[in-house]
Amino acid sequence: MKPTTLAIHGAAGRMGQRLVALGHADPAVELVAAIESASSPNLGRDAGVLAGVGEIGVPLSADWPQSVGAVIDFSVPEAVDGVVARCLEHKFPLVIATTGFGETTRNAIEEAAGVIPVCWAPSMSLTVNIAMKLAEVAGRALADHPTGADVEIIERHHRFKEDSPSGTALGFGRVISDAMGQHQHTHGRHGRPGVRPHDEIGYHAVRTGDNPGEHTIVFGLLGETLELRVAATNRDCYASGALVAARWLQDKPAGLYDMQDVLGLRP
Numbered sequence: 001m002k003p004t005t006l007a008i009h010g011a012a013g014r015m016g017q018r019l020v021a022l023g024h025a026d027p028a029v030e031l032v033a034a035i036e037s038a039s040s041p042n043l044g045r046d047a048g049v050l051a052g053v054g055e056i057g058v059p060l061s062a063d064w065p066q067s068v069g070a071v072i073d074f075s076v077p078e079a080v081d082g083v084v085a086r087c088l089e090h091k092f093p094l095v096i097a098t099t100g101f102g103e104t105t106r107n108a109i110e111e112a113a114g115v116i117p118v119c120w121a122p123s124m125s126l127t128v129n130i131a132m133k134l135a136e137v138a139g140r141a142l143a144d145h146p147t148g149a150d151v152e153i154i155e156r157h158h159r160f161k162e163d164s165p166s167g168t169a170l171g172f173g174r175v176i177s178d179a180m181g182q183h184q185h186t187h188g189r190h191g192r193p194g195v196r197p198h199d200e201i202g203y204h205a206v207r208t209g210d211n212p213g214e215h216t217i218v219f220g221l222l223g224e225t226l227e228l229r230v231a232a233t234n235r236d237c238y239a240s241g242a243l244v245a246a247r248w249l250q251d252k253p254a255g256l257y258d259m260q261d262v263l264g265l266r267p
C-alpha cells in the first residue's frame, strides 16, 4: 500500500516535533509539508533537524501543499478556523487535535464535515479513549445509585499548557453527563459553596512541570469510591494515535469522526 502523504500544521510545536519524528520513522506515512504560522522564527529550518531526527528535506513553511493525503493539526485555538477553511478549499481530510476553541469553531468543524472527512478528538491516546469507554460504563451503572455518585475530574498537565480544563477532561465530562444526566459543570471550588449537589461534575486542573497529561475520574459513593486513572509518560501516545487517525481517515467519506471510530471502540 502506498504511504499516506501528510501535512502537519503546528509542526514546530511540542506535539508537531514528535509527529515529525514518528512520521519520519513510519513507512506507512510520508511527510510532505511542515506548516507553521507566517511569523514563526523557525520558517525555512528543516523540520527533521528541529525534531532531532536529522535532515528530512521538509522545510518549515507557512505555505500549504496543493495535494496531500491528510492534514494533522496540533496548533493553537485561534488557528483552527483557518486550517478548516484551507482543508475545505482543497478537500483535504483533516485530523484536529488542538483543544481549547469555542462554539464558533466547533460549528465550522461540523459544517466542514459535511464536505470532507474530519476526525476531531481531544485525545489521540489509545488508553485515554479506552478510559472514556470505561467511564461511560461506570456512569451508566452508577446513574441511579441510591447513595448518589459524585463525579470529580482531576487533570494534570505541564506548566506550558494554556487551556483549562483540558479538552480531554471536558470530553470525559460529556461522556459521563450523557450517561448520568448531570447538568452542572463546576470548575474548582473555593469559599463556602455549601453541600455538594448530586447534579454536578467538578473539574480540577493542575499545572506542574513537564507532565504530558494525566486524568483521574472519581466516582464517589457513600461507603466506596471508584477511580479511573490514565496517564501519559510521554507525548508519543498522542502522536502515534494521530498518525493512525490520518491513515484511517484518508479514504473515508465526508463526516465527523473521532478516535472512538478510528480505534473501533464505538459499538
Ligand SMILES: NC(=O)C1=CN([C@@H]2O[C@H](COP(=O)(O)OP(=O)(O)OC[C@H]3O[C@@H](n4cnc5c(N)ncnc54)[C@H](OP(=O)(O)O)[C@@H]3O)[C@@H](O)[C@H]2O)C=CC1
Pocket: 009, 010, 011, 012, 013, 014, 015, 016, 035, 036, 037, 038, 039, 040, 041, 074, 075, 076, 077, 078, 079, 096, 097, 098, 099, 100, 121, 122, 123, 124, 125, 163, 238
Ligand atoms: N488531541 C490530543 O491528543 C492532544 C492535543 N494537544 C493539543 O494540541 C495543541 C498543541 O499542543 P503543543 O504542541 O503542546 O503546543 P505548542 O505551543 O508547543 O505548539 C503549537 C504550535 O503551533 C504553532 N502555531 C501557532 N499559531 C499558528 C498558526 N497560526 N499557524 C500555524 N502554526 C501555528 C506554534 O508556533 P509558535 O510557537 O511560533 O506560535 C507552535 O509551534 C494544544 O491545543 C494541545 O492542547 C496536545 C497533545 C495531545
Ligand SMILES: O=C(O)C1=N[C@H](C(=O)O)C[C@H](O)C1
Pocket: 099, 122, 123, 157, 158, 161, 165, 166, 167, 168, 169, 212, 213, 214
Ligand atoms: O496540551 C497538552 O499537552 C494536552 N492536551 C490535550 C487536552 O487538552 O486534553 C490532550 C493531552 O492531555 C495533552
